[in-house]
Amino acid sequence: MFFNVYIHIYMKNCCLIIGNFKNPHDKDTFIQNVNSYINILIDLNKKIVKPNNCDVFICTGFNVEYEIFDIVNQTLNKNNYKKVVENVKNIFSDKLKQFVITDLNDEYVKEEREMLNEIDIKYNYIKNENKFGYDYKFHKIIQLVTNYEKLHNFEYDNFIITRPDITFSKEMLITDYNMTATNTIYCWYFIICVLNKETLKYIGQHFINEQNYSLIGEDRYYKLYKNLGLTHHTIGYPLVHYHRQRYMETGWLNKYNAKDVAFLSGK
Numbered sequence: 001m002f003f004n005v006y007i008h009i010y011m012k013n014c015c016l017i018i019g020n021f022k023n024p025h026d027k028d029t030f031i032q033n034v035n036s037y038i039n040i041l042i043d044l045n046k047k048i049v050k051p052n053n054c055d056v057f058i059c060t061g062f063n064v065e066y067e068i069f070d071i072v073n074q075t076l077n078k079n080n081y082k083k084v085v086e087n088v089k090n091i092f093s094d095k096l097k098q099f100v101i102t103d104l105n106d107e108y109v110k111e112e113r114e115m116l117n118e119i120d121i122k123y124n125y126i127k128n129e130n131k132f133g134y135d136y137k138f139h140k141i142i143q144l145v146t147n148y149e150k151l152h153n154f155e156y157d158n159f160i161i162t163r164p165d166i167t168f169s170k171e172m173l174i175t176d177y178n179m180t181a182t183n184t185i186y187c188w189y190f191i192i193c194v195l196n197k198e199t200l201k202y203i204g205q206h207f208i209n210e211q212n213y214s215l216i217g218e219d220r221y222y223k224l225y226k227n228l229g230l231t232h233h234t235i236g237y238p239l240v241h242y243h244r245q246r247y248m249e250t251g252w253l254n255k256y257n258a259k260d261v262a263f264l265s266g267k
Contacts, residue, residue, distance in 0.1 A: 057144055158197070161190065
């Protein structure tokens with residue numbers, strides 16, 4: 001009992017929301033219009049941020065290349081971003097510490113392009129898959145958090161990493177996990193992760209350079225955990241009530257072997 005109270009009162013928790021806001025899709029019964037992100041983030045605030053008293057950092061971008069939309073039908077774009085930022089601030093209030101849209105910063109755009117070029121030289125990555133955006137945003141948000149800690153002279157103890165296209169079936173409490181364990185991650189892919197500061201630092205040091213970019217997307221993150229020797233415990237899929245990509249790709253688990261399916265599905 002004392003341990004749970006200690007975490008809530010004395011430990012500083014942080015929620016990192018990484019990835020692009022999803023655009024509406026005619027086959028998607030959940031994300032139906034450009035404002036659907038509001039309900040998604042309200043749910044995240046209710047189920048994740050408030051129960052764990054988290055500060056919030058968001059790193060996102062404009063429309064991803066594989067979703068071609070007229071700009072007026074894009075959830076987040078160069079014309080509406082100020083209104084989107086205002087809505088997100090209203091949802092998270094003073095818990096929102098930084099909301100970064102990488103496409104608005106020429107320095108970030110240049111840095112992402114240079115990092116992608118380096119990876120392409122090594123892995124012929126662009127021809128294989130041109131979806132480096134999440135990787136760069138993860139890299140960038142760690143820098144943002146670190147700079148914020150230095151500026152305010154403190155460090156966060158625990159982190160929840162998630163995405164802006166997920167709803168949850170129930171509250172998730174950090175106190176349900178052993179946050180003192182080193183190099184331990186509680187996760188379901190990179191869709192929801194719970195880890196302490198030391199583990200985040202460790203992953204951050206290797207996140208870009210030690211991934212196998214011959215693999216596609218989230219397959220890489222799963223393999224990265226293994227390659228880094230992390231102790232990983234699966235957060236069961238029922239916690240994640242909805243996730244756009246999984247919803248749109250029915251039968252996606254079939255491409256994994258039986259052992260991986262058991263790990264990823266929380267069995």
